[in-house]
Amino acid sequence: MTFHSSVNTDEPATRLPNPDMPVHDARKLTGDDGTTALIVLDDKTYTLRITRAGKLILTK
Template sequence: MTATRPADFTRPGTSILSRMPQHDATQLTQGGNQALIVLDEQVYQLRITRAGKLILTK
């Protein structure tokens, strides 16, 4: 199965990724390895592992 990309994805400077908000995980955790993120009164935990991976749990 071949996925197709939106037409504007391939044009330089107009890609979907360039228009998305970008956040540094180390800033979210203020130099630590955990942060809480709230969405619609639900609290999620963002954790940076020792291997440098991100885990988001409810």
């Protein structure tokens, strides 16, 4: 995957991800539902939710 940045003198520069870091599309993670996904870390389950405003919320 290639990342491109645009230069806008009115806004601070955006940090690009580390090219060795995995990238996951939140919309693909939420599947058919399109708004929520469960994420498991060790023995805990978290809910990833995409809001109507397009923001991500991760809750335990």
